[in-house]
């Protein structure tokens with residue numbers, strides 16, 4: 001069976017109307033084989049505007065549905081996702097090339113966030129606040145915000161949608177979603193799954209979710225539309241630089257989840273076996289195409305010669321290949337462009353004195369697919385190309401001697417997403433997690449940079465955009481807060497002792 005046939009079969013099973021997937025102007029290629037798997041109809045700007053108006057109309061109804069009842073829809077969505085897990089996971093592998101366990105793992109994240117959001121639907125708490133005025137009560141209430149826009153990247157094509165949508169739905173907000181133009185099929189599948197959940201739920205308004213198909217231009221319609229009150233945008237820092245100021249200009253909220261240049265530090269006391277496995281998964285997993293992939297590694301001079309040769313061996317022996325036909329741990333890069341930027345980064349690293357292990361194209365039966373052996377590059381200094389995110393499996397390794405200096409270097413990049421330290425020295429661990437330590441939104445001890453759980457708030461600082469989504473109190477971004485004061489006395493005392501007697 002061809003990859004296209006396999007894709008169509010899964011799409012059909014998941015409930016996607018296959019007519020949407022042929023005869024259009026947006027070609028979709030599977031990175032697994034380079035084969036064309038669909039030609040999608042692209043949303044026009046007029047259709048997008050109409051969809052946003054309809055989402056706003058849905059908001060006016062959905063906001064009045066009690067939050068625990070809204071949670072019931074998300075509970076059913078979780079059930080539907082459980083039933084669809086194998087198909088959706090495989091579709092992720094077909095469309096973006098993840099190895100099967102990672103495709104399934106991404107769907108598991110969707111199920112997990114649904115469970116989280118169902119509980120949250122009964123916990124959208126506001127504070128009761130002590131008031132200085134007698135006979136008064138002061139409190140905070142949280143209300144649905146409005147229709148929200150989700151823009152997503154190719155590398156987490158379904159989980160990011162669900163992180164946003166599960167929370168948005170319990171918070172009372174419909175979603176208009178612009179998926180990556182490289183991963184629109186999984187988006188249509190998610191929409192079909194949610195549609196089934198809505199049918200089982202019974203009395204939800206129409207248009208709680210609309211998918212806009214196309215490239216950045218259709219995303220711009222979402223970003224510019226005044227009825228979209230929050231845009232949660234995941235992608236490169238370049239995209240965030242375009243989207244962020246536009247949202248600020250119209251005082252809309254933004255939740256930006258942008259690029260990372262994540263590092264690990266291996267200290268003299270580290271458990272090197274553990275560090276080796278964590279680094280290998282963090283740097284080579286998902287073919288280095290996670291926002292949290294490990295891209296820089298600082299190894300203390302005392303353990304450098306024990307760790308780095310073993311790491312190099314892992315790079316030379318890791319299995320790279322078709323994730324659907326083998327038990328390869330590293331699948332394809334998303335496309336030729338990704339391979340080209342990987343090669344230019346390696347060239348730049350070599351010009352800076354880097355010594356490269358791996359990095360070459362791996363031949364497969366598919367000439368249109370781009371498989372590359374992950375590259376480990378021993379660098380003489382932390383500078384130049386090392387400071388930039390290249391969205392490919394390249395790990396720059398540097399030797400360090402001084403702990404304070406390595407913390408400085410660790411933080412001396414634009415991005416601030418994820419970080420980790422490998423140490424059994426409690427002082428080093430605590431300093432790394434403290435105010436003067438890692439400046440990232442995620443800081444870990446003795447685990448790698450990637451593979452966050454949904455229960456924590458996910459996101460990063462500086463050029464990563466500052467947004468937080470998923471767990472903890474990330475839901476607050478999807479609601480508006482009102483401070484309410486109620487006077488149940490027979491007097492009208494003014495705050496701060498002001499008198500205004502008429």
Ligand code: NAD
Pocket residue numbers: 151152153154155156178179180181214215216217218219220223234235236237238239242243256257258259260290291292389391417459460464
């Ligand atoms: P990308 O920036 O090329 O595209 C992301 C999305 O933004 C796509 O849907 C694209 O169409 C849209 N877009 C681009 N320009 C736009 C504009 N001006 N207006 C509106 N929409 C626009 O990113 P990509 O190549 O798909 O993904 C890889 C990047 O995403 C990496 O930098 C990675 O680190 C980052 N990423 C970050 C996170 C995170 O949570 N921080 C998660 C996944 C990926």
